[in-house]
Amino acid sequence: MRGVSGTEQLDPRIAARLKRDRDGLVAAVVRQFDTGEVLMLAWMDDEALRRTLSTGRATYWSRSRGEYWVKGATSGHHQFVRSVALDCDGDALLVSVDQVGPACHTGSRTCFTDELEITAERQEMTA
Amino acid sequence: MRGVSGTEQLDPRIAARLKRDRDGLVAAVVRQFDTGEVLMLAWMDDEALRRTLSTGRATYWSRSRGEYWVKGATSGHHQFVRSVALDCDGDALLVSVDQVGPACHTGSRTCFTDELEITAERQEMTA
Numbered sequence: 001m002r003g004v005s006g007t008e009q010l011d012p013r014i015a016a017r018l019k020r021d022r023d024g025l026v027a028a029v030v031r032q033f034d035t036g037e038v039l040m041l042a043w044m045d046d047e048a049l050r051r052t053l054s055t056g057r058a059t060y061w062s063r064s065r066g067e068y069w070v071k072g073a074t075s076g077h078h079q080f081v082r083s084v085a086l087d088c089d090g091d092a093l094l095v096s097v098d099q100v101g102p103a104c105h106t107g108s109r110t111c112f113t114d115e116l117e118i119t120a121e122r123q124e125m126t127a
Numbered sequence: 128m129r130g131v132s133g134t135e136q137l138d139p140r141i142a143a144r145l146k147r148d149r150d151g152l153v154a155a156v157v158r159q160f161d162t163g164e165v166l167m168l169a170w171m172d173d174e175a176l177r178r179t180l181s182t183g184r185a186t187y188w189s190r191s192r193g194e195y196w197v198k199g200a201t202s203g204h205h206q207f208v209r210s211v212a213l214d215c216d217g218d219a220l221l222v223s224v225d226q227v228g229p230a231c232h233t234g235s236r237t238c239f240t241d242e243l244e245i246t247a248e249r250q251e252m253t254a
Binding site (some may be wrong): 011014017020022027029031035036037038040043049053055056057058061066080081082083084086087088089091092093094102104105106111112113114115117119120121 | 132138143144148149154156158162163164165167168175176180181182183184208209210211212214215216218219220221231232235238239240241242243244245246247248
């Protein structure tokens, strides 16, 4: 594949810090870099993370299609990566991007549009 | 268990929309409700989500300990839930909370403190 040879691997210092699930994946939380808006959640394996860091274009592993997926490659809704941070236990990434157009395939800016009802009485900080 | 009886279940209209992984879990992205800061990523099954919605206190499933976990129960770093949204494909939740103290067990405000180096040349929106 273009830009990928058998010798290219994720930096082993990063790979050593990843705590992958049984499918070899970590969760990637994607937010708009300047507003902080949480746009979507996707999945990365080592190779998707390597491509993301080395190309600056957010690249995920599609669990449903079983293939790598460069966000925007078909939709034009690119994600230009500004920063990537790993969490304390190595099983989640926070990917800050500049999102072109809507992040969601439904056409919404963010994928998190389905508000669930909280049935609890509001608890305050002083509770 | 206190507050949980065998007849209490997650609203079936919500349960029907969840797309759980092989362990019955969905990812929960947790952010501070007012600043939007992404604090941590955790995991919920149906019961953790039910408890979160019905108590207003963020409750997760600990994959490492294999038990429910009310954030702050031992640390005092409570999360008072303001809103919960499900994403378009039902496998991730965005939980907006009022976080007391640091969200991370390391004492950091957020768990995402380990910045990874992006080796790509900066690509601009016009690329």
